[in-house]
Amino acid sequence: MFKTALIVGAGSGLSASLTRLFAKENMQVALAARSPDRLAEFTKSTGAKIFKCDVGRHDEVETLFKNVETAIGAPDVVIYNPSYRVRGPLIDLDPVEVEKTIAITAFGGFLVAQAAVRRMLPKGQGAVIFTGASASVKGYALSAPFAMGKFALRGLAQSMARELQPQGVHVAHVVVDGGIRSSRRAEPPDRPDSLLDPDAIAENYLHLLRQPRNAWSWEIEVRPWVEKF
Amino acid sequence: MFKTALIVGAGSGLSASLTRLFAKENMQVALAARSPDRLAEFTKSTGAKIFKCDVGRHDEVETLFKNVETAIGAPDVVIYNPSYRVRGPLIDLDPVEVEKTIAITAFGGFLVAQAAVRRMLPKGQGAVIFTGASASVKGYALSAPFAMGKFALRGLAQSMARELQPQGVHVAHVVVDGGIRSSRRAEPPDRPDSLLDPDAIAENYLHLLRQPRNAWSWEIEVRPWVEKF
Amino acid sequence: MFKTALIVGAGSGLSASLTRLFAKENMQVALAARSPDRLAEFTKSTGAKIFKCDVGRHDEVETLFKNVETAIGAPDVVIYNPSYRVRGPLIDLDPVEVEKTIAITAFGGFLVAQAAVRRMLPKGQGAVIFTGASASVKGYALSAPFAMGKFALRGLAQSMARELQPQGVHVAHVVVDGGIRSSRRAEPPDRPDSLLDPDAIAENYLHLLRQPRNAWSWEIEVRPWVEKF
């Protein structure tokens, strides 16, 4: 089993769940976030190391991996969670915001994956998991930028799987299809379990990491039982 | 966690792996096969009950479920594995064989699923998992009948997921994309782990069964690390 | 351009539109229907020959092609339109009706395609077009049988395209995604053009037939401008 993990995009509930789950599995965990300050408390309880990184910038991603290597060693596992979105009618979208959506949601995924894979290939093993969304496989009205970013990330993950799996690196894409429960968002009493639980999503990542190389999944989707699709 | 399971299509290595895995999880297991005689030894070692059934026949499927109910109770989990195929140029195919391919690969899936769901809905829980193949999502040349059967089974699984998941029954479809290791088929020494291991596939079924209803997968694919796709 | 066409499933508005369109292109047209009697008037105005055929029966399909050959020659173009469906909760479906749905919607497609291709391959040219539906690519709740049939038909069409196109036979699948305007069904005044016009759909079939072999489409979808998808 893997020993070190880097989780990029540490602001979400999913990242917190992954950190706790990986720590319980005795993995060393590093977290990268754009604004890591508010995570101090969290890292204390889990032992995770925390790093600041703007994933859309090549130099920051390089620095991140060097610092992670020093702190916990080259990561066996890298999870890419960041996304950003701007919504609205196509004609009203600010091109700068669209560019930012693609940069964080997809291009940052490439930068992180490249740095990760460079450290995995010499060992002939490792795993990179990308977090997708409903928008990864369905381009919704009034949400063109997010569709662009999430479709692109899926294309990256699929190309990487074809290239890198025969070299020992497992590449997976998780389609998270539904809203996620959080401190700010709970399901109504008459719709129990209608939001995804981040801990439950995280179990799927752990399952992917446990797969032997003769039965790897490239894509897996998760959604609440009552979710329309 | 679930307590009783019916595995239909007991002739394959996957069924054997599932039986052992479920037995280890302390589930009561029933197996249905067209030719159950040769399974005597196997059932002895696992404690599984064995039943004869031609899945394409409505009356036999009805009888199967009645007998399973008597033996281990109504199954919480039903796995549908059977498939049959005839290959060759379209113009040379025997229509009787094409009909049989569809009957066993897809129509039997409907018969089994209907009998299963009738017993699950009153309890508001249960799981039905269908075993797919590469042909479930890609229609290969010279293999039209299998494409018809496996596409149809996937259509059934998707319709069932939309209908039944909001009523508590988990429906999943596993795309098994690659050859499976067996007593008759091993990978060449220079291509280690290039065949799917049935035990490894089975772990994915168990993972699906363990998912809480706020994070259900409908589809998951598994393939060896070196498999082209 | 092609000279003879057989349209199977003559009861629909689409078949009528195709017949008129092909006749205008100076093609000889044969129509096959389960109940051809009510088509007498129509055949008079278009010059189409009409034949009785139950598409789910091998012997009737064989007879159909022999009679069509005698009447207009071996068809260069064969269109497969028939479908049948039974809807409802999975647990209430009559297995006999499910079998009939698959037989007419998919197995008949195989029988007709096989007979068609046997006559096309010696000439190294021809075209077979299958009519799909929304259910060809999305398995809707409460409609498992139709999903099974239409998914299967798409699997057949895809396998055939991979096998037969390199031998000169164009195989295409049209996803008709939306309701179709007919004498019994018109759109409300405040939703103009919200139903597919059969003549407009038929133009897409003609377009497919006109494609040179260096730019063949396998799949094309058509839907009204306001249709949700």
Added chain:
Amino acid sequence: MFKTALIVGAGSGLSASLTRLFAKENMQVALAARSPDRLAEFTKSTGAKIFKCDVGRHDEVETLFKNVETAIGAPDVVIYNPSYRVRGPLIDLDPVEVEKTIAITAFGGFLVAQAAVRRMLPKGQGAVIFTGASASVKGYALSAPFAMGKFALRGLAQSMARELQPQGVHVAHVVVDGGIRSSRRAEPPDRPDSLLDPDAIAENYLHLLRQPRNAWSWEIEVRPWVEKF
């Protein structure tokens, strides 16, 4: 039928074919290219107006549309062809080149589409067609950047179709699956018609433009008869 068209990405054979075809249909055609100088001869023979534009730059796209409006009026039809790609092992890719691939292949598509749709919505009609590739639906090994760009463009096209078609603007995506014949590339004598002919591809664009709004295609694929897929 439409009267004015802007074809973006004028360097390709497809753009040349589209220009000739649209001119024959008596449409006023504008061409936008990064290096328009070598097109002088071509524009003379077709009457097309030619404009210089770097599609990844917001200001240049704005200027382009203003100039096109002055020259031929606001375009009823806008075709987006540009793409750029860098290939190679993931670990060797230059991030600057990856960014450029996404910028030209996908982000430029957004900029052009936004400017186009702003001029179409007030009229309640128009058409935007995006040129896709095999990589739009399949992420190939050693080609992650192109997969990212083309997947993203398809996500844009799908989101736009859902948003804009009910407002009268037809949005389509053409999956060009195969090599394209050109002055530099011809098929071997023993593989006739194994490359796509740009004129044949262009006919599909014209077909899309002729579709009435009650039967619009969102996606159509074209490939040579012998192409593997």
